[in-house]
Amino acid sequence: xxxxxxxxxxxxxxxKAEGRYRTFADLERIAGRFPRALYRxxxxxxxxxxxxxxxxxxxxxxxxxxxxxxxxxxxxxxxxGAGGTRNISGTSHExxxxxxxxxxxxxxxxxxxxxxxxxxxxxALGTLAKHMPEAIVFSDALNHASMIAGIRNSRCEYQVxxxxxxxxxxxxxxxxxxxxxxxxxxxxVYSMDGDIAPLKDLLDVCExxxxxxxxxxxxxxxxxxxxxxxxAEREGLAHRFHVIEGTLGKAFGLIGGYITGSAPLVDFVRSxxxxxxxxxxxxxxxxxxARASLKVIRGAADLRTRHQxxxxxxxxxxxxxxxxxxxSESHIVPVKVGDPKACRRVAAILLEQHGIYVQPINYPxxxxxxxxxxxxxxxxxxxxxxxxxxxxxxSVWRELSLPIAA
Numbered sequence: 195x196x197x198x199x200x201x202x203x204x205x206x207x208x209x210k211a212e213g214r215y216r217t218f219a220d221l222e223r224i225a226g227r228f229p230r231a232l233y234r235x236x237x238x239x240x241x242x243x244x245x246x247x248x249x250x251x252x253x254x255x256x257x258x259x260x261x262x263x264x265x266x267x268x269x270x271x272x273x274x275g276a277g278g279t280r281n282i283s284g285t286s287h288e289x290x291x292x293x294x295x296x297x298x299x300x301x302x303x304x305x306x307x308x309x310x311x312x313x314x315x316x317x318a319l320g321t322l323a324k325h326m327p328e329a330i331v332f333s334d335a336l337n338h339a340s341m342i343a344g345i346r347n348s349r350c351e352y353q354v355x356x357x358x359x360x361x362x363x364x365x366x367x368x369x370x371x372x373x374x375x376x377x378x379x380x381x382x383v384y385s386m387d388g389d390i391a392p393l394k395d396l397l398d399v400c401e402x403x404x405x406x407x408x409x410x411x412x413x414x415x416x417x418x419x420x421x422x423x424x425x426a427e428r429e430g431l432a433h434r435f436h437v438i439e440g441t442l443g444k445a446f447g448l449i450g451g452y453i454t455g456s457a458p459l460v461d462f463v464r465s466x467x468x469x470x471x472x473x474x475x476x477x478x479x480x481x482x483x484a485r486a487s488l489k490v491i492r493g494a495a496d497l498r499t500r501h502q503x504x505x506x507x508x509x510x511x512x513x514x515x516x517x518x519x520x521x522s523e524s525h526i527v528p529v530k531v532g533d534p535k536a537c538r539r540v541a542a543i544l545l546e547q548h549g550i551y552v553q554p555i556n557y558p559x560x561x562x563x564x565x566x567x568x569x570x571x572x573x574x575x576x577x578x579x580x581x582x583x584x585x586x587x588x589s590v591w592r593e594l595s596l597p598i599a600a
Contacts, residue, residue, distance in 0.1 A: 213534030214556050219545065221246070228257040228574050233551065244545065245579050247552045247569050252417055252525065253497055254574040255447030255487050264486035268479040276475040284475030292481040295488055297454050299423050300438045304460035307452045307481065309473055311412050311441030312340040314451030317469030318439065319344030319379060319408060322459075323352075325466055326375045332366055332405070334358065334380040336387070341379055341410060357384075360395035367403040376405035382425035383413040386560050386568065388522030390425060397434050408437045416445025417498055417525060422491045442480070446487045450476050500573040501525055508571045508580060515588050516598045520566065527569040528555075529587070531596060537565040540590050548586035 209215040222232040222241065229249060232241035255261055268288060276284040289307055297305035308314035319341055323331050331345045331352040345352045355363040363378065370376060378400045380391055393409075400407045411424035419427030424440070426432040436459065442450035453463065464470060505525040512519040512529065520528040531537040537554040544550040556565045571580070591598065 213538055219551055219553075221551065223256070225262075226257055228254040229572060229579070231551070233545065233549075235546070242549070244549045244551045245575075245582070247550055247571070247575075247583060248567075249570060249572070250413075250444040251447050252445045252570060252572055253447070253491070253494065253501065254572055255416070255445060255490065257574075258447065258487065258490060260490055261447060261483045261486045265479040265483040268482035272478040274477060274479065276477045278474060279472060280475045281471060286475070286478040286481060288478040288481035288485065289476060292485050292488075293452070295485060296440070296452050299421070299488060299492070300427075300440075300454040301423075301432050302438065302454035302460075303457040305452055305454045306460050306464055306470065307442075307450055307476055308470060309450060309476060311439070311443055311451035312343075313469050313473070314439055314441070314453055315340035315410060316344040316347065317467040318437065318453045318463050319377075320347040320469070321463050321467040322406070322408075322437075323348035323350040323377055325462075326350075326377070328371075328373075329375040329377060330370050332363060332376065332378045334391070336384050337379060337381060338385070338410060338412075341381075345379070358389065358391050358396075360392060360399050363396065364399045364402075367399065367405065370403075376400075376403055377408060378405045379408040379410070381410040381413070383411075383418075383524045383526070385413045385526060386528065386555065386566075387520065388524040388526030388528060390523045393426060393429055393431050397431060401434070406436045407434070408439065409435045410439050412439070412441040412444060412451070413524070413526070415440040416491045416494075417501060420495065422494060422498060442484045442487075445491065446484055448480055448483050448487065450480060450484065497573050501571075504571045504573060504575060504580070508569065508583075511580065511584050512587070515584050517584075517587055517591060518596075518598055525570065527571065529567045529569060531565050531567065532563055534562075534565050536594060536596060537567070539594060540567065540596070543590050543593070544586055548582070548589075550583060550586050 220234040224230050229246040230243055231246050233244045234241050278284045293305040293307055323329050329350050333345055333354050335354050335357045353366050355366055382391055414424035416422045418425050437453055437455045439453045442448045508527055509519055518530045520530050534556040537556055541554040552567050555568050
């Protein structure tokens with residue numbers, strides 16, 4: 195019999211030699227004390243407290259008492275599980291209400307909840323592209339892997355435009371046959387560089403060519419706009435998008451994803467997307483928690499203001515300390531290391547010697563030579579934690595003689 199494990203080991207060894215092998219820290223979040231967590235260096239090791247600096251729980255909503263109370267109440271009322279796929283027995287009343295509220299959140303007619311943000315992108319984009327005859331998809335060069343997977347799985351023609359480059363998008367659209375349906379997909383906030391798309395410029399081009407616009411707002415929902423509905427809301431452009439996609443797994447503090455759009459479009463995805471039809475639904479408790487989180491988020495302008503202020507302060511202090519913080523327009527703060535092995539070494543020293551957890555970001559998540567730490571400050575990081583982070587990073591940079599130029 196063929197020894198498949200030898201193949202697996204060889205490939206894993208290649209990853210380790212390149213410094214790209216992923217290790218996961220054993221963390222136990224401490225309810226009510228975010229961003230603090232318990233870290234175990236081995237399964238049977240004694241836990242010690244660390245500060246998490248790379249969570250996508252951007253507002254600490256995963257610890258919010260209103261969210262926890264809603265989830266507890268739902269479990270007491272409806273139990274733990276969903277009971278099946280949506281079309282069999284998993285369409286709980288909580289999900290029905292959540293979808294209505296998400297649609298209203300983005301000013302759309304309808305919403306559809308998925309088990310993750312990855313699945314919502316893969317299923318929705320893949321279904322739209324696959325079933326529209328002769329469709330061409332135009333995808334931003336830095337789109338998330340979930341969007342790329344959906345586009346590729348559709349097996350339709352696709353073209354990549356330069357990142358945030360409306361002029362290049364125009365060139366590609368002009369070259370396409372006028373009769374062919376066109377789908378243009380891009381994000382609002384890009385999670386690794388922290389830059390923000392020029393939504394109006396891109397929309398103007400898309401509308402000139404009658405293209406369907408698909409906007410991923412996963413790193414913006416909860417964080418931008420008067421009610422937290424994202425960059426499109428902040429810029430008064432939400433009504434111009436055909437699809438706005440978001441997640442429940444970041445600023446909402448939970449798990450799940452969703453799309454919003456016109457009633458026919460959403461019903462079309464609901465009716466044709468295998469990634470929706472054939473998977474177990476979100477539990478009612480998750481939907482109840484998401485509704486509670488949404489209610490808090492819509493009125494959390496003060497929390498969003500503090501979040502942006504802390505992010506801006508952290509960037510300024512990193513620069514003042516001579517650390518290579520990369521330019522970022524958003525709450526995401528990337529610090530360049532530029533080498534995969536060094537990046538892993540920095541993260542290990544921060545965790546083991548300074549009690550600071552931040553995950554190294556290496557290729558293929560980012561291009562080779564741009565390996566980095568991705569810091570995500572939250573409104574719940576206090577002054578002492580910020581000061582400790584700056585001191586620890588400065589110490590590690592000196593210890594490893596890392597470059598300071600971003």
